[in-house]
Amino acid sequence: MLSVVPRPVLVRAPAKVNLHLAVGDLRPDGYHELTTVFQALSLCDEVELVPAKALTIKVRGEGARDVPTDRRNLVWKAATRLAHKVGRDPLVEIVIDKGIPVAGGMAGGSADAAATLVGLNALWHLDLTRDELADIASELGSDVPFSLHGGSALGTGRGEKLLPVLSRNTFHWVLALAKGGLSTPEVYRELDRLRGQGQPPRIGDAQKLMQSLAAGDSAQLAALLGNDLQAAALSLKPELRRTLRAGINAGALAGIVSGSGPTCAFLCESADAAIEVSTELSGAGVCRSVRVAAGPVGGAKVIDLESIGRT
Numbered sequence: 001m002l003s004v005v006p007r008p009v010l011v012r013a014p015a016k017v018n019l020h021l022a023v024g025d026l027r028p029d030g031y032h033e034l035t036t037v038f039q040a041l042s043l044c045d046e047v048e049l050v051p052a053k054a055l056t057i058k059v060r061g062e063g064a065r066d067v068p069t070d071r072r073n074l075v076w077k078a079a080t081r082l083a084h085k086v087g088r089d090p091l092v093e094i095v096i097d098k099g100i101p102v103a104g105g106m107a108g109g110s111a112d113a114a115a116t117l118v119g120l121n122a123l124w125h126l127d128l129t130r131d132e133l134a135d136i137a138s139e140l141g142s143d144v145p146f147s148l149h150g151g152s153a154l155g156t157g158r159g160e161k162l163l164p165v166l167s168r169n170t171f172h173w174v175l176a177l178a179k180g181g182l183s184t185p186e187v188y189r190e191l192d193r194l195r196g197q198g199q200p201p202r203i204g205d206a207q208k209l210m211q212s213l214a215a216g217d218s219a220q221l222a223a224l225l226g227n228d229l230q231a232a233a234l235s236l237k238p239e240l241r242r243t244l245r246a247g248i249n250a251g252a253l254a255g256i257v258s259g260s261g262p263t264c265a266f267l268c269e270s271a272d273a274a275i276e277v278s279t280e281l282s283g284a285g286v287c288r289s290v291r292v293a294a295g296p297v298g299g300a301k302v303i304d305l306e307s308i309g310r311t
């Protein structure tokens, strides 16, 4: 008897940078109230899903050795939670190809979780709406809803409540990947500690920044980038100060720690400028490696295998 080989589903999901990350007070549930403006970047993870006899996870690519392949992986949680909701067993092999730095403050695990939700929705023909997927996403992590949403968005609550933000033009970035990662909860704790000592000053509101996005003006946007977690990330990894200085010296319009760090994101005037900055920065010896990226791009989405030459 002929057995039919199941077709895999391939999903691509973007990294994010927080253009504005205003951290409010610590809530009783252990999260901080946020006002953040996210932008999804062309740096991506790819997640391939295929029916299997049991739930298994394989990881390859950027930093794969540091990613667990058991129930600690956010993808495991995404698959089991979705399967439970729809009353089936998560019998699927999931292969994650990492392009997003691990523990880099760019929502790599969240991208994979969002990709898994989108991928299983397709593989199992569930027809769940984006809103239904977003509800499950918010149970998995604060950044997961944005990884689904993509584009540019204003995030409130713990970052999971999203409103789309108008953005004109493409923005060009250089990302400086650090040696080693930072733990997100530790960075938030460090900010609370610094605030307990009366420092550092808080960034203001996001109105002007959103206007600069709507105008598509990168010079204006550069002047308005802000991240309350930056002081905490710099306190835990002081060498990032050199990285931020080196990006500016290399010709970037502005540099910022991405989310909880330690990746530093540099906004550049154009695609050509980003290539020049990346070349100079990689020669400066202030980071593990550099990447060029553009944003905004869309959220987690299924890739047509034929469109990439796979039949």
Ligand SMILES: C[C@](O)(CO)[C@H](O)COP(=O)(O)OP(=O)(O)OC[C@H]1O[C@@H](n2ccc(N)nc2=O)[C@H](O)[C@@H]1O
Binding pocket: 018, 021, 030, 031, 032, 033, 034, 036, 105, 107, 110, 140, 141, 142, 143, 144, 157, 158, 159, 184, 185, 188, 259, 260
């Ligand atoms: C730094 C950011 O990437 C900015 O977008 C996010 O706030 C982090 O989002 P995430 O990695 O999805 O984080 P979660 O998995 O939801 O939370 C991990 C931990 O980070 C801290 N956390 C996270 C989000 C938030 N609004 N306040 C917090 O204090 C909490 O200690 C929490 O236990």
Ligand SMILES: Nc1ncnc2c1ncn2[C@@H]1O[C@H](COP(=O)(O)OP(=O)(O)OP(=O)(O)O)[C@@H](O)[C@H]1O
Binding pocket: 066, 067, 068, 072, 073, 074, 075, 096, 101, 102, 103, 104, 105, 106, 107, 108, 109, 110, 112, 113, 143, 181, 182, 184, 259, 260, 261
């Ligand atoms: N699919 C995954 N990819 C990467 N890390 C994962 C994954 N699942 C679990 N982890 C664990 O989570 C930790 C943080 O990973 P991740 O790459 O998501 O951090 P991050 O990009 O800093 O997240 P964020 O920006 O959302 O705070 C890693 O150290 C790793 O052990």
